[in-house]
Amino acid sequence: QKEVEQDPGPLSVPEGAIVSLNCTYSNSAFQYFMWYRQYSRKGPELLMYTYSSGNKEDGRFTAQVDKSSKYISLFIRDSQPSDSATYLCAMSAGGFQKLVFGTGTRLLVSP
Amino acid sequence: GAVVSQHPSRVICKSGTSVKIECRSLDFQATTMFWYRQFPKQSLMLMATSNEGSKATYEQGVEKDKFLINHASLTLSTLTVTSAHPEDSSFYICSANPRLAGGTDTQYFGPGTRLTVL
Numbered sequence: 001q002k003e004v005e006q007d008p009g010p011l012s013v014p015e016g017a018i019v020s021l022n023c024t025y026s027n028s029a030f031q032y033f034m035w036y037r038q039y040s041r042k043g044p045e046l047l048m049y050t051y052s053s054g055n056k057e058d059g060r061f062t063a064q065v066d067k068s069s070k071y072i073s074l075f076i077r078d079s080q081p082s083d084s085a086t087y088l089c090a091m092s093a094g095g096f097q098k099l100v101f102g103t104g105t106r107l108l109v110s111p
Numbered sequence: 112g113a114v115v116s117q118h119p120s121r122v123i124c125k126s127g128t129s130v131k132i133e134c135r136s137l138d139f140q141a142t143t144m145f146w147y148r149q150f151p152k153q154s155l156m157l158m159a160t161s162n163e164g165s166k167a168t169y170e171q172g173v174e175k176d177k178f179l180i181n182h183a184s185l186t187l188s189t190l191t192v193t194s195a196h197p198e199d200s201s202f203y204i205c206s207a208n209p210r211l212a213g214g215t216d217t218q219y220f221g222p223g224t225r226l227t228v229l
Contacts, residue, residue: 032217034217034218036220041202041223041225042222042223043115043117043204043206043220043221043222043223044155044204044220045220046217046218046219046220049217088154088155090218098145098157098160099145099157099218101154101155102154103153103154104154
């Protein structure tokens with residue numbers, strides 16, 4: 001079993017839809033949770049960072065962490081074609097340890 | 112803030128040659144940088160952790176004599192692929208942790224280097 005599980009997609013939605021992206025994990029020591037967006041042939045771009053459980057909102061993006069269920073989510077409101085990319089969840093146990101990544105979910109937003 | 116650059120962005124070389132890739136943190140100091148490789152439609156695979164002033168820590172299965180890492184300063188780490196072969200063709204990405212006060216583990220990534228070995 002992988003430490004972090006993420007559905008690879010692709011997830012296809014129409015423009016304006018609310019998108020829900022999710023990851024599950026098995027290591028209860030994880031405390032720091034991140035979402036990255038990666039366009040084709042580019043490096044990942046940090047979207048959201050969350051420490052421990054709870055919600056965090058930034059513009060159209062909302063990150064949720066449920067440590068009791070070992071489940072994290074990223075919601076994108078009013079999705080745009082420019083949101084079409086691969087979204088990677090990442091997490092770590094802290095102490096500047098290495099990140100553990102999900103496989104990434106490919107999102108396609110059609111006009 | 113927290114910008115990481117990589118050079119070159121793309122390199123094509125003949126089999127048997129060595130290729131050096133530079134990773135720079137432009138607006139912060141990074142005592143630790145990470146090197147990843149990524150195959151098409153796959154996730155990032157951590158190759159090694161680069162520590163300023165000390166030897167890099169390689170992940171299991173990564174040949175340290177083939178992938179030489181040097182972290183000579185707080186803003187520069189280099190990855191040298193020695194005697195490159197076609198199977199080394201991949202997308203190489205570095206990242207750095209600003210180690211901000213508060214203990215965040217956030218990493219910021221460079222734009223990546225696409226290596227093609229003929």
